[in-house]
Amino acid sequence: MASDVVALARLALDAASLRQQAIAHNIANANTPGYVPLGVNFEQQLAFARGASGGSVPASVKPFIEPDTSGTTRVALDMEMVKLTQNTVHYQSLLKALDKRGSIIATAVNEGRR
Amino acid sequence: MDLFNAFAISASGMSVEKTRLDVTALNIANAHSTRARDGSGFQPLQVISAARQARAFQAAFGAAGLPGGAEVVEVRTSPAPPRLVHEPNHPDADARGFVAYPGINPVREMVTLISALRAYEANVAALNAAKTMALRALDLGSNR
Numbered sequence: 001m002a003s004d005v006v007a008l009a010r011l012a013l014d015a016a017s018l019r020q021q022a023i024a025h026n027i028a029n030a031n032t033p034g035y036v037p038l039g040v041n042f043e044q045q046l047a048f049a050r051g052a053s054g055g056s057v058p059a060s061v062k063p064f065i066e067p068d069t070s071g072t073t074r075v076a077l078d079m080e081m082v083k084l085t086q087n088t089v090h091y092q093s094l095l096k097a098l099d100k101r102g103s104i105i106a107t108a109v110n111e112g113r114r
Numbered sequence: 115m116d117l118f119n120a121f122a123i124s125a126s127g128m129s130v131e132k133t134r135l136d137v138t139a140l141n142i143a144n145a146h147s148t149r150a151r152d153g154s155g156f157q158p159l160q161v162i163s164a165a166r167q168a169r170a171f172q173a174a175f176g177a178a179g180l181p182g183g184a185e186v187v188e189v190r191t192s193p194a195p196p197r198l199v200h201e202p203n204h205p206d207a208d209a210r211g212f213v214a215y216p217g218i219n220p221v222r223e224m225v226t227l228i229s230a231l232r233a234y235e236a237n238v239a240a241l242n243a244a245k246t247m248a249l250r251a252l253d254l255g256s257n258r
Contacts, residue, residue, distance in 0.1 A: 001233070003228040006134050008193060013251075014116070016247075017116040017117055017120075017247070018116065020117065020120045020243065020244055021116065021117075021119055021120045021123060021180070021239075022181060023240060024120045024124045024127070024181075024183075024237075024240040024241075024244065025123050025182075025183060025184075025238045025239050026238045027124070027127055027166045027233070027237055027239075028123050028124060028127025028128075028130065028183045028184040028240075029163075029183075029184045030125070030229075030233040031130070031131070031134065031163060031229060031233055032128075032163050032164055032184055032232065033163050033257055038181060060233075064118070065180065065181060072238065077138055077232065077236050079123060079235065080236065081236060081239060084239065084240055084243050085243070087243070088243045088246055088247055091250070091251075092246075092247070095192035095250050095251060095254055096162050098254060099253075099254055099255060102221055102254075
């Protein structure tokens with residue numbers, strides 16, 4: 001049984017939770033002069049690690065917060081709101097996926113009965 | 115839980131923008147004040163804010179550390195020169211008949227007001243998003 005799915009979902013949930021903090025931090029500092037927006041480094045790490053290990057998720061992948069490297073030196077409030085919405089939906093869909101996986105296991109435990 | 119830090123971050127941002135709103139309101143309210151409490155002229159105030167870094171777990175979360183929100187570093191008097199108006203009958207007029215009104219730029223104050231208001235609203239939106247996420251996480255596995 002692929003417990004990889006749960007591990008991956010948990011990592012992605014951690015990343016989304018961290019990203020929520022980064023976005024909240026950017027919004028909180030929307031009027032701070034000289035502030036460099038923060039982002040979360042996760043997807044690149046994951047893609048790199050999965051490419052190297054051939055599909056499975058190595059334990060070394062860990063989302064962390066870093067300054068946004070896209071070259072923006074000012075917080076764009078509208079873009080942060082877009083990212084916020086996107087992140088919330090992403091987080092909820094991850095939870096939904098985990099929930100459905102739980103349902104599948106529950107079905108197996110109940111021998112197919114509801 | 116991680117998301118509680120997001121609540122704290124949004125709260126700190128709201129607090130900073132609230133201070134900015136207060137100070138802007140104070141400046142506008144005193145646009146025509148010729149005396150402060152101590153007898154000198156009223157000086158316009160400005161809020162200096164900065165990003166705050168949470169110390170805990172800093173090493174564990176990479177170089178940037180766990181974000182700690184925003185904070186007001188200081189509320190200082192702005193060095194704007196006073197606006198001189200010729201009113202010889204005013205009790206605060208100087209020897210040449212000029213009254214020194216605070217150097218408050220109403221346009222700039224209004225722009226600060228609007229941007230602080232919008233930033234406050236954005237903080238509230240971020241807080242609500244964190245709340246939705248946390249509540250959904252609590253729902254996990256409840257539909258069975």
